[in-house]
Amino acid sequence: MNRTDAARRTHGGKPTHGEPMIDRVFALLRAFSDTSPALTVPELSERSGVPLSTTYRLVSRLAAWGALEQRDDGRYAVGLGLLEIASLAPRGHGLRRVAMPYLSDLVEATRQHVLLAVREEHEAVLVERLSHHEAAPVHYRVGGRMPLHSTGVGLVLLAYAEQETQEQILSRRQTRLPEHEPVDVTALRATLAEVRRDGLAELHRGSPQPVLAVAGPVRDADERVVASLSVLVPDGSVPARSLAPAVRAACRAVSRALGSPSAGAPRTHAR
Amino acid sequence: MNRTDAARRTHGGKPTHGEPMIDRVFALLRAFSDTSPALTVPELSERSGVPLSTTYRLVSRLAAWGALEQRDDGRYAVGLGLLEIASLAPRGHGLRRVAMPYLSDLVEATRQHVLLAVREEHEAVLVERLSHHEAAPVHYRVGGRMPLHSTGVGLVLLAYAEQETQEQILSRRQTRLPEHEPVDVTALRATLAEVRRDGLAELHRGSPQPVLAVAGPVRDADERVVASLSVLVPDGSVPARSLAPAVRAACRAVSRALGSPSAGAPRTHAR
Incomplete structure (x- = not known):
């Protein structure tokens, strides 16, 4: 089984493996796409399958780390904090x-x-x-x-x-x-x-x-x-x-x- | 207070704000640097202040999502999965x-x-x-x-x-x-x-x-x-x-x- 399959099985807010929070975080981050680079919190919740109240909490924490950025229109987008880490790959x-x-x-x-x-x-x-x-x-x-x-x-x-x-x-x-x-x-x-x-x-x-x-x-x-x-x-x-x-x-x-x-x-x- | 200060306060394994797991995940990810692009699990634990057993668990889950990659020598490095998300910033x-x-x-x-x-x-x-x-x-x-x-x-x-x-x-x-x-x-x-x-x-x-x-x-x-x-x-x-x-x-x-x-x-x- 490849990692994508392994990871995807936990999409949709069905936590497994004892680290449901990580799976939810990645479900949220992967909700963004080239055609949807900015999303509202309800859209993020809908696309990721993570419950709305949890989404609010996680988004706020991800924004504190710079992994997400809130735009003027209230939508969230992937933040530069993630690029800083990813650039070390x-x-x-x-x-x-x-x-x-x-x-x-x-x-x-x-x-x-x-x-x-x-x-x-x-x-x-x-x-x-x-x-x-x-x-x-x-x-x-x-x-x-x-x-x-x-x-x-x-x-x-x-x-x-x-x-x-x-x-x-x-x-x-x-x-x-x-x-x-x-x-x-x-x-x-x-x-x-x-x-x-x-x-x-x-x-x-x-x-x-x-x-x-x-x-x-x-x-x-x-x-x-x-x-x-x-x-x-x-x-x-x-x-x-x-x-x-x-x-x-x-x-x-x-x-x-x-x-x-x-x-x-x-x-x-x-x- | 800027976001870096806010985020850094939770470094060192002292969870706050009710989402300690996210803080620990970012403490781990930020342990990598230009001069230390690959680290062992004990090194990651040491640098991030996240307890060793938790580090093992989180690293394995991060690797499943492609955010980390294990190299031939057993060390972990930042993975391409993160670049895929970060490229949407x-x-x-x-x-x-x-x-x-x-x-x-x-x-x-x-x-x-x-x-x-x-x-x-x-x-x-x-x-x-x-x-x-x-x-x-x-x-x-x-x-x-x-x-x-x-x-x-x-x-x-x-x-x-x-x-x-x-x-x-x-x-x-x-x-x-x-x-x-x-x-x-x-x-x-x-x-x-x-x-x-x-x-x-x-x-x-x-x-x-x-x-x-x-x-x-x-x-x-x-x-x-x-x-x-x-x-x-x-x-x-x-x-x-x-x-x-x-x-x-x-x-x-x-x-x-x-x-x-x-x-x-x-x-x-x-x-």
Whole structure:
């Protein structure tokens, strides 16, 4: 069982595990979304399933810690206090800090979008997105989740996941797809094998706009694939082949900065 | 009393206000720092003042929600689950998303560092930092706090804060300085008046390296100063005068994107 399932089971104000307050706090915090960044206390209660009086109490305490902020209109939004803590996440801003100069290079070179993502259970989480002004708008946002099987960075992260994780995802995909078109698991397996062989994923996606993603793996000092970065361009604008060298070079540069020996970093400890 | 004081009073495992669990959770989360991004459970307990057995229980529940992640060496670090929530903070990534293209322009134009910060009580919080490769390294990190009186963005945020907040800060500065050199409050008042007059702050700082910051205000649709952005260059490399137009233009562009009528945005509602 993954952590999301474990955590979600306690949504809806049904406390378990002896720490109902933590579950309620996260149910409240997760009630916010990109489309609902500010909510009233009754809305928070309604969405989280936490009783109204408890919601009032918890919201006031969360605001005292800066995890929530009250706006002029009385609604609450996620506060900067949470960003201060979250920015210490090694897989978030830690990784981002190392990768940023190389991501900037890639944006300048391609004048499009560059994504940096890591795997969190069965999804990819976007750690950074840089976009050139001339690039067509896309909807990916930092901190947002993306499917593994239908994004460039996702395919890379899936291709290099442990066997067990891959099998779990491949066996679930058939029934759990958010889109209507079914995924051909055999074709997906072949794609993953290609990604491992080439060290690069190419993905053409038809909707909402035709997009080409070229993604590669980022490795750490233990040669584990810890992230993926990709370039996103309007499909048909340039051949994937012409983007591959820039993506490979950026992946190698970030991997080296993370200490990956295969990317040219000095070997610091024996394995 | 500001929120930090309110929150800190409950540190050290002395629960108050009827929500001791939330206070303990934040005491645990705030035990992490830039220099200690990963901690063992006993270290977490020690630093937060939360009893060891409670720490074990809370850490396990926080990990289930992805707010903490256990590393291979057994230590815990802040998890991506927190970044997913924190990225919804309107004053964090919300502001950042609007400002990003203009910040990138400024980095390209100056080949140095660009900072974007907001005020949180009596300090500035860094929401974004973009740095050109050619720029000398600086220590500011996203999510980190900076003093108001000794940084460019801080002076701007202080200059435009409400009178009451300004007086609180000016009256505390004399005794609360982290550095050893005393702040001349009269001189600081004069500086703040200049910042308001010019709509720009210039700050020369001698240590650790001689740095020049040129900062300006970012306004929202209600013409409130909600953020400040600055360029940071090695002092002596260029005159502040030559950076002013680029900083002013970027401030104006971000303010316009936020709907500020004085920056040329269409007036959407009467005041």
